Every structure is written in structure tokens, then in C-alpha cells.
Amino acid sequence: MKRRDFLLKGTSGLVIAFSVPLQAFGQAVPQPRIDPRFVNAGAWLEIAPNGAVTFYTGKVELGTGVDTALAQMVAEELDVELGRIAMVMGDTERCPDQIGTFGSITVALAGPQVRQAAAEARLALLELAAAKLGAQGLKTENGAVIAPDGRRIAYGELVDGKRLQRPLSNNAKLKDPADFKVIGKSAPRMSLPSKVYGTHNYIHNLRLPGMLHGRVIRPPVHGASPVIVDDSALKKLPGNPRVVRKGNFLAVVADREERAIHAAQALKVDWGAAPVWPPQQDLAQLLKAGPTADRALDTAGEVEKALAQATKTHSAQYFVPYQLHGSIGPSCALADVKADRATLWSPTQTSFNTRDSVAAILNMPPSQVRLIWLEGSGCYGQNGADDVTADAALLSQLIGQPVRVQWMRHDENRSEPKGVPMAMEVKGGLDAAGNIVAWDYQVWSVNHGGRPGFAQGGNLLAGDEQGMSKRFAQVGADINAKPSYALPNKRAVLREVHSTPLRTSSLRGLGSPANTFANESFIDELAYLASVDPLEYRIRHLKDERAIAVLREVAKLSSWQAKTAPAKSGVGKGVAFVHYHNSAAYVAVALQVRVDAEGRTRVQKVWVAHDCGLIVNPDGVKQQIEGNVIQTLSRALIEEVRYNRRGIDSLDWASYPIMRFSEVPDDIVISLINRPNMRAVGVGECTASPMMAAVANAIYDATGTRLRDVPFTPERLKARRAA
């Protein structure tokens, strides 16, 4: 069915089309394919004769609140009530390709385009009204055009009976921030009530007529083939559960969910040869020992000479291990694959790329495959969402029926691509006055880009199990490797590792949390070496006013008291800062910890100063900050994927604990700096970046012990103390 026909069939209304910018943080991003059915394809805005506004976007809601933020932008520019706006998200048939929802770029990049589209629609409505009313000096308010003499026409009435399509003219002027009525307000989240009443339409709730339940069976170590598959026990189970297999893809299907689960448990599989993993404790060394593709990220002056001439030098090594996304809801997808048409229901972040990769697995042209997005459990990067979509698709194709695949907890923990382990080394030099004159940074990391892309089936597990090829975008390890400080001699080098034992992809912040952990721990270490207060030391080396502002703000918030030596009293305060991507949001974090005799760290209080330019929804920003704080405190203090030579051990919440209610801080205090005349930048990830260093710095103040390996467990602290 052609999209335009679908859109205009039997309806009149005003449709706006526009194009999407293709830059993210100064880097070209893959061009979204522009479907010829679209005119200047982009986000579509539609006004129905009854005044309802429908907004079509390739972006999706992941629990971050962007559905509301985007709707606020539409409401603002269109002068229509927020409640009148419905969002259609991530449907490859109805929505445009906007690359995907990741990288904290939705509000930043899609936002201005959304505003432009809405402003364009408002302009069109004014022109229509001027013609109809024969009047001038019209204005818009609450979904209607108003003439100076008080006559009023509702938008719906204006568009009725007409079919209009209007490309973006760029003549529509965006509202001045001084006139904002909706942007900048803490509009309540659109989908929150349904979540609270238990009626929200999660992917997990979908049931299709005639569907079977599937469970996929995978080996302990990725790559092993199922050599012997013994399904004799299945034959004794009610409901005829059966095995389905293609290549190394192995699954069971049954008519009832509990039967599929039993069948998966009852299936006996002898897995063939698989790589033997190196011991977990060797990982940091392994990253540094292997061949790397080296890339210079940043250079200034002559760092080696400056180090040689420095009055004092210092060096340190840091490490962040594999960590899990840890979605509370394991990934789920449904598919109905017929000979010439496939429909996928998926919680993916990347509707179009996932559709293309799954189409490759199905050996179908992408035009015959429709992916309908439905909200999943929070993903925080690439979890199992794309793989389970491929699982459901392949399974449906093999059995010729609709199927629902729900990953079990152990499936999610085992098969989700992990957060990338990173090793960092920093060398620094100080002059006689204690100023930093040299900063030499190296980071060892594998690529953080594991997402489906380039229409490669092998990027997804089910495709890989068919022996299909892979291709990944090279992204992530370099983020915030370059420190923000003004340093006369510096060098930052990324040593990209080819592969690691466990499968990886992007986890919140990508390389930024680890790079910031290293940089912000190291500057703390240098500050103490120079006998200067760590917060003041950072300001001394910064030229960026916005960076200085967040540090001063967090100093004020936290009643920061200057110190030149750790208190070692069991209670400590630490600070850390990031300028996310060196171009986006500025975040300074201070926190107070208490460390007991057993080495257990409790974060008591967290203070955050946050500058993301224009704030669209202040409470929404606060939610993202709180979320980043708690999630990353958990990563800093508790989390590490455990594995042995022959598989992952962290298969449930007992073996991979995350922070619980008893452990979260007493209080998180946030100061938002709003700069409405600056562009809005993303807030989904930036506050994660400084958390690990802030904790390490606070622990140092509390104990005099410097921890450089995440997570900062009691065992590690005691071992360092003893050393």
C-alpha cells in the first residue's frame, strides 16, 4: 500500500513535509534513505478536519520523555493545545526514517525540524484564513485563527475539504523564546498515566490471532553450533511443542507461553566447539596486548618534551569492565511473515535499519517488510531489542505462522550486547607553579557500534547464526577522550581493539563514562599533587565560561569546602565534570559518600549542575538526570559482567545485582541552567559521564585510597588499602 495513498485516502487535511539535517556533533551520519513516495521526506504533521493533530516521526519513546518534548514543540509553534496532539512513532510504513533514537540527539536535531514543520503549518493556516476571511493582521491561538474583528476559524474548519501538501519553505519564523508558552514548561508525560493504570501498550502485551509462542535456545558461548539436539522430552509435553531450526538458529514453539518455556528447558542440546574465553581477570591486559588500529584524536604542542621537562609527573591506569544494559523487561518481539509480506512488531531504537537487516535475514526486499514500533522496557542503548525482532521474524517465516518471542532473563543477560570494556592510561606533567603542562592520554577499546545497519543480517544474532555477513558503524570509543581543559601540550590516542570475547554495543554514554572516569579522576589526582583544591583546579584550567559556570554552581549547591588533602574521615566529597562530546551539554556533579570499615560505600547525597542550552521540559530533564545518576552510581559501585572460560555467569539479578532502594542516595539535588537563546542539546546520557569519577574522587577524600577500576567494590577498596 503506498503511503501517500494511505495518508490521503478519504481524508482531507494539511500535510507538511520537510527534510532532516544529517549532522550529529559535527560528524556526518548515514543518510536516511528518502522514499520516493515522500516529498522532501521528514517528519509529517497532519491536521484533521476535527482539529486533531497527528505527528509522524521516526523517533521513538524509550522512557526518556521525548514523545512529550517533541509534542511540546509542535504545540508551541502551531499554537495548539498539547492534548490535541497524537504521536505516531517508528512505523516504517507511516513514518519517515530519522536515523534512529540514540545519541541524545532527538531534541537537539529532530527538535528544530519539528518546530519548523509546525511553524510552516501555522503559516499555511494563516494564509488559508486570510483568503477565507478576507482579512489581515490575523493571529493564531488555541487551534484557531483569529481576526482583529474577533472572527475565529478553527484549524479543522480551515483545512476541511482540501488536500494540501506543502514543502518546507523556510519562511516560517520560529517563536522567540520570550514568547514561549509550552516549551520550557514541565508538561506531564503523555504516556505516564497509562503506565500507572497498567494499560500502557507495551510490545509485551501484543497478541496476534493464531500466534505461537517461541523461545530461542542459544549456547553458553556465542558461535557454538547445536551438534546434537534431543527433543525426546518434548514429545511427552502437552500441546505438541516442537523444535525449529535453521543453521545455528535453534528454537521451540508451542501454543501456550508456559509450554514454550517448558519445552526450551526440556530440550537437550550438545553444543559443538566454541572459543574458550580468556580468564576475566586478564581482560585489561588483553585489551592492551593485542594488535590495535591507532587513531590520533587530539594533539597540541609537544607532549613528550613537556613531560620530560615537567617539574612533577604522574601517571595512572584506569579500567571499566563489561556491563549490562539490564533492562527490567527482557526483550520481546512479534512477527507475522508471509510469502510476500512481513510485519514485525518491535521495541527497536532503529526502525528502518532493523527492518532492513531483518529483511536481509528473511531474504525479502525491505519494501515488503513493515516494522511497527511498540514501546519496550527501557533499553539504555542497544539491548536485545533488535535481535529478538530477528528471532521472531525468522521463526515466523520458518513455521508459517505469527509468533511472539519473549527472551527470558538469562537470554537477555547472556545475549544482549554488553557495554564495552575500556582501559585508559594517562600521563601528566606539572610545572613549578602546579599548572598542568602536559596531558598524554591513551584509551584501548573495541568499537561501540553493534547496531543493525548497512542492511547486514549478520549484525543480528539470528543472521549471524545463518552465517550472514556483518558491518558495523565505527563509533563511540573516542567520546570525551579529549579533556575539556586548556592544556598547552596534549595528546589523545584511541587504540582500537579488533574484538573482545563478549559481544558488545552501545551502552548509555558509549565511551564517554569511561573516558570521563579516567580524565576526571586524573585531574583530581593532579590537583592533590599540586596541593590545590580539585574543584578550583579544574576551573583554573578551563576557559569555557559555561564549563566554569556549572562547576561554580555545583560548588555552591554542595557547600563545597576547599581542600588540598583527603579528609580520610570515612566521609568524603568528590566532584567531576563533563562537556558531553566536547560540544553538547555541560554537567558538573558533586557527591558525598560514607565508606565504612568493611569498604562499603554509600552515596549519601548528589548535587548536579546542568546546562543543556534551551530546556524544553524542565521536569523531563530532571528525570533524565536522576536516572543517569542512579543508574551510573550502580555501574560505578556494583556492576561487572562475570564470566568464566565457557560462558557468562551473570545470568540473573542475583549474579548481576543492580542498585536497590536501600542503596540509592538520600537525596539528589539538581540545578538546571536554562539558556533559552541557545540551541537545545540532548540530556539522555550526559550526566552518566561524570558519575564514576565523582564517586572515585569522593572515596579518595573519605579514605585516602584511590580506586581506578570500576566497580568500586568493598573487596577492591580493602585490597587497595592493604596494598
Add this chain to the structure above:
Amino acid sequence: MTTITVNGKPHTVQASPDTPLLYVLRNEVLLNGPKYGCGLAQCGACMVLVGGQAMPSCVLPISAVSGPVVTVEGLGTPDKPHPLQKAFIEEQAAQCGYCTSGMLISAAALLQGKKQVSDAEIRAGLERNLCRCGSHMRVIAAVKKAAGGLA
């Protein structure tokens, strides 16, 4: 065939008696409030009230259901919200919301018969509920608000 009472209504279900209540609620009674999170009673996403007690439905076979079951849908509706639901909305105490149903059930059990509740009691009462998005502070604030407590 087993009969269970859910949100005040009796349901006779087809599932075998050893089937965990969670799958019966979702797939037969068609209540999607309680969620699958782990199947191991470790995360709280599946919590329901059984005879007034918060229980993990993912490990409770329907043969062992000994009292009336209440899911989050039975706690309240937009027309008649439970005080906790009202407070969760006011505090905006959810992000992805996947854990929310379980949180509300645990909190409902916690607040039964209490006029006020301390932060420490709330944290202890919700210890079985995991949240990965980090909505904890708002959940605590919402539960406190619903209790009308000042402790």
C-alpha cells in the same frame, strides 16, 4: 480447570495448575499490568496482591493461589484512581514504566493500615522492586505523598 478471583471477578482458566499466575493473568485473563521481568522472583515486576499480600506472580502456581488476586488494574482507574496512582502521576514517578505496576502493588501492600510511613520503611518495603531507569526518588516521594506521611 482452576478458578481464581481477579480484581473482584471469578475467572475459570484453562492453564494447568502448575502454571505461574503471571502467564494466566496476562494470557488468559488478559491483564497486562503485571510484567515478566525475570521469572525468578528477583525483580518485582510481576507483583500482585493475593489475599492482600504482595507476591511475585511469576513463581506462584495457580494451584497455590489461596486468596483474591488484585493487579494494578484493580487498584484504580482514571475515573477512580488509587491514592498511590494519583501520587505517582503527580510526582511523575515513572520513566519507561515497566517496573511501575510491581512498584504500585508493593507500595499498596506497604501502606495497608498505615497512616504514615517513613523513608526507611518505604525503602524496605520496595526492596524487592528493581528499577533500572532510576525513578527511585520520585517513587519514594509518591508513596510518602499517598500515605500522607510526614515522617
